[in-house]
Amino acid sequence: MNYLITIIGPTAIGKTSLSIALAQHFGCDIVSCDSRQFFKEMRIGTAVPSEAELKAAPHHFIQNKSIFESYTVGDFEQEAMAKLDSLFEKNNIQIMVGGSGLYVDAVLKGFDDFPEIDENVRKQINADFEQFGITYLQQKLKKYDPDYYQKLSLENPQTLSNPQRMKRFIEVSIGTGKPYSSFIGQKKNSRNFTPIVIGLEAEREVMYDRINQRVDLMLQEGLLAEAEQLYPHKVLNALQTVGYRELFEYFDGIVTLDQAVENIKMNTRRFAKRQITWFKRTENAAWFDYKTDSTTIIKHIENQFLIPKS
Numbered sequence: 001m002n003y004l005i006t007i008i009g010p011t012a013i014g015k016t017s018l019s020i021a022l023a024q025h026f027g028c029d030i031v032s033c034d035s036r037q038f039f040k041e042m043r044i045g046t047a048v049p050s051e052a053e054l055k056a057a058p059h060h061f062i063q064n065k066s067i068f069e070s071y072t073v074g075d076f077e078q079e080a081m082a083k084l085d086s087l088f089e090k091n092n093i094q095i096m097v098g099g100s101g102l103y104v105d106a107v108l109k110g111f112d113d114f115p116e117i118d119e120n121v122r123k124q125i126n127a128d129f130e131q132f133g134i135t136y137l138q139q140k141l142k143k144y145d146p147d148y149y150q151k152l153s154l155e156n157p158q159t160l161s162n163p164q165r166m167k168r169f170i171e172v173s174i175g176t177g178k179p180y181s182s183f184i185g186q187k188k189n190s191r192n193f194t195p196i197v198i199g200l201e202a203e204r205e206v207m208y209d210r211i212n213q214r215v216d217l218m219l220q221e222g223l224l225a226e227a228e229q230l231y232p233h234k235v236l237n238a239l240q241t242v243g244y245r246e247l248f249e250y251f252d253g254i255v256t257l258d259q260a261v262e263n264i265k266m267n268t269r270r271f272a273k274r275q276i277t278w279f280k281r282t283e284n285a286a287w288f289d290y291k292t293d294s295t296t297i298i299k300h301i302e303n304q305f306l307i308p309k310s
Contacts, residue, residue: 008101033100104279
């Protein structure tokens, strides 16, 4: 029996340190599913684990891609499943950690099957986007799949500003004549592991304080210089990320540096709220206060799933 211990929770809650403690205890590797830590050009602003942390346990999918590469959640699912297959040959317990809910779900549940879409439909949607922009796509989704539009508005509004995702929703809706959401949940994906989901949480004020401290630390470590280096490529999808977008506005002369920093903190807090909303829907997750000692969580895992003690 294979087990995938998956650590979820909002940003800055302590997932990295817990994942390392568990990996060291069980003698296994860590698969990252943070969709921005994949990119090697974005180290400081994505809170990539430190060199010491990376050496403390084997990590995968950390800074393994470039912002100039096309990399989708579907690509990640395929690569992550292949990596886990090889890791399970060495140890039947592995760790996955990250704050990107869609990427977590991609591994735990897999994706739904969608029909092939006529290439002409795709070309027309691309042309419409180039001419009318993201607002046009949002209105199209609202028209063709109003329930899904409402769901995204409430639970994951950042998706509504992601051109690639929006174009996909609309091409499926137009190409099939059915709402995109009607294809979700139709396929059951088989997995060769039992998921053990551990969630970390904290009181809202504590969480916000930790986020503010992390942003201040990022700036001390050189986030401003990192963002300035990436500024010429600000239109890339990978850079539509909290911590970079706000500093790009500063470079554009739209806001002061102090305003940009406050916007990073505010938008990160909003992002954390959306993460909590997403992760709280995760089935069979065991939630712990962020200060819970790792030994307590290890005991829960070993007792709950009858895993032989190391």
